[in-house]
Amino acid sequence: MTQNSTQNTASLSEIFSSRQGEGPHIGKRMTFVRFGHCALRCQWCDSPKSLEHVPFFRLETFPGSESFKEYPNPISSSALNEMLQNFDDEFISVTGGEPLEQASFLSSWLPTVKEKTILLETSGVLTKKLAQVLDHVHIVSMDFKLPSSTGMKAYWAEHKSFLQLAHEKQKEVYVKLVVTENTSDRDIADAIHIVTDINKRIPFIVQPVSATDTLNISITPERLNSIERICKAYLPNVHTIPQMHKVWGVL
Structure with missing residues (x-):
């Protein structure tokens, strides 16, 4: 059995x-x-184990326990819903990896999830995939992948069409930028320009980078303050928020 997802099965982490x-x-x-x-x-990236398809995913045995049991991939929507019955949180965060790479599964599974608020966490580059699932999502958490931060190519056109679609569908949407000491003013300006073109009141989250197990990376308070000042000069809804789950010591 393939580990990749289909419309009826998903590959989880x-x-x-x-x-x-x-x-x-x-x-x-x-x-x-x-x-x-x-x-x-x-x-x-702070979730490298989710970058590839794996033969097994782990399920928390009791919500909040941080104790896990492994199950084989792929999983059907009915089996996933059965597992989720043990979790009574109001919100479900659909995250990754990149969940929109499995949009076919999401488009069939999400309509079966009842009485939950669905928050989609995404890299913000797969607009056509977003269109397949957006009717079943309440909140879109969209990353801006700044090339000077990620070490990858720019995705400005993809980011603009993605944000435009989420905004046009009147979804709650916010953008999040991971910033490092190497983040350029030009990248910040390009991100600001996209948001102001669509709606300058879209929440704009500046997230200082966190070190990972394999990469010792950081940003100085001076550079973080400089980036924040640039953003606030053009946008009214800027927030600087680190990864607090790492501060709290939780998953």
């Missing part, structure tokens, strides 16, 4: 309950459904 550690919904307890695989390779 893990399922667990924790507090949201990023963005404007910080502190809210959520059930995180982490999908496997991501085509991007951000140098500061």
Whole structure:
């Protein structure tokens, strides 16, 4: 059996309950459904185990326990819903990896998820995939992949069409930028320009980079303050928020 997803099955990395550690919904307890695989390779990725399809995913045995049991990939929507019955959080964070790489599964599974608020965490580059699932999503957490931060190519056109679609569909949407000491003023300006072209009031989250197990990377307070000043000169809804789950010591 293939580990890749289909319309009826998904390739997962893990399922667990924790507090949201990023963005404007910080502190809210959520059930995180982490999908496997991501085509991007951000140098500061903090979930490297979700970059590839894997034969097994891990399920938290009791919500919040950080104790896990492994199950084989892929998983059907009915089996996933059965597992989620053990989690009573109001929010489900659909995250990754890049969950929109499995949009066919999401488009069939999400309509079956009842009485939950769905938060989609995404790299913000797969607009056509977003269109397949957006009717079943309540909140879109969209990254801006700044080339001077990620070490990859720019995705400005993809980011603009993605944000435009989420905004046109009147979804709650916010953008998040991971910034490092090497983040350029030009990249910040390009991100600001996209947001002001669509709606300058879209929440704009500046997230200082966190070191990973394999990369010792940081940003000085002076550079972070400089970036924040640039953003606030053009946007009214700028927030600087680190990855708080790492501060709290939770998943």
